Amino acid sequence: MTKIALVGAAGQIGTPLSLLCKASDIFDEISLYDLVHVPGIATDLMHIDTKAKVSGYLPDNGGLQKALTGADIVVVTAGIARKPGMTRDDLFKTNASIIRDIFSEVAVTCPNAICCVVTNPVNSTVPVAVETLKKAGTFEPTRLFGVTTLDVVRASTFVAQALGGSAEPKHFKVPVIGGHSGATILPLYSQAHPAVDLHDEQLAPIIHRVQFGGDEIVKSKQGAGSATTCMAYAGFRFVKALLSARNGNSVVEEAYVYLPGIPGGKEIAAQLGVDYFALKIEFGKSGATRVLPIGELSENEKKLLDVALRDLKTNISTGVSFMSA
Numbered sequence: 001m002t003k004i005a006l007v008g009a010a011g012q013i014g015t016p017l018s019l020l021c022k023a024s025d026i027f028d029e030i031s032l033y034d035l036v037h038v039p040g041i042a043t044d045l046m047h048i049d050t051k052a053k054v055s056g057y058l059p060d061n062g063g064l065q066k067a068l069t070g071a072d073i074v075v076v077t078a079g080i081a082r083k084p085g086m087t088r089d090d091l092f093k094t095n096a097s098i099i100r101d102i103f104s105e106v107a108v109t110c111p112n113a114i115c116c117v118v119t120n121p122v123n124s125t126v127p128v129a130v131e132t133l134k135k136a137g138t139f140e141p142t143r144l145f146g147v148t149t150l151d152v153v154r155a156s157t158f159v160a161q162a163l164g165g166s167a168e169p170k171h172f173k174v175p176v177i178g179g180h181s182g183a184t185i186l187p188l189y190s191q192a193h194p195a196v197d198l199h200d201e202q203l204a205p206i207i208h209r210v211q212f213g214g215d216e217i218v219k220s221k222q223g224a225g226s227a228t229t230c231m232a233y234a235g236f237r238f239v240k241a242l243l244s245a246r247n248g249n250s251v252v253e254e255a256y257v258y259l260p261g262i263p264g265g266k267e268i269a270a271q272l273g274v275d276y277f278a279l280k281i282e283f284g285k286s287g288a289t290r291v292l293p294i295g296e297l298s299e300n301e302k303k304l305l306d307v308a309l310r311d312l313k314t315n316i317s318t319g320v321s322f323m324s325a
């Protein structure tokens, strides 16, 4: 019996994510929570011929609590999205309190659930979630993840597009470390499998596109928002990986985590000077089992890592100070 709770399910990421979850036939129960529309979305999804029972809860009558009760996995996409001219950081003022309120309920209702944060700015909203759970005394670092899978998806897609030819994007496995915003996103093409035979000048525009891929969508949507379907795809891919690990398979995926609480993370936190970082994580039945080493970086990647860490430190402290204010 596996239940997933999607918080923010009436949004433009939440709704396609709910469809992917229902269509996948890997859940027994899917609960949707949002401020509007979710009972209707649940009814709509219930016409699909897969086993999951879908329920929609609005805020009235303890709706969030009902949606979270018994959840094994919680995915939070709630909050506002970017418009042209905005950075992800501009979303923080609104989205930070949304995250705090959701995680205050998670702490009480499903403290053992594996939680995934999609709501931007992930670099700062994850620290808000962590601080909220710490305050409630229920924080378990191996069960809380900022979703950075879209950066990994983009790193494969954009290098395949740049190389042309017949190579499928998924053919390229490219680790992406750092955070989920601009220069904090660091695709490691020096560690790509198969090897990507391009020099630094050729890689520069590809790296830039991965780092600022979100802006490409914001611009193209002309005021109608930011990434929705590709983010839902990425979020679902991450959830599927968590479930696969839960079923006993060996799984490695990138995620943005609180390093000191995960085996192998303390050393990396000390080396980098940050407690939060996205990198390869090994997953087991109940969450992260180990942080994998970053590995060898090229000279150019070392320089980009310095820039990423500078920005990341500011983003992290924004999240942590929100909760200590």
Ligand code: LMR
Residues within 6 Å of the ligand: 081, 082, 088, 120, 150, 213, 214, 215, 217, 226, 227, 231
């Ligand atoms: C993305 O990477 O596309 C998302 O985080 C949305 C955004 O605001 O860029």
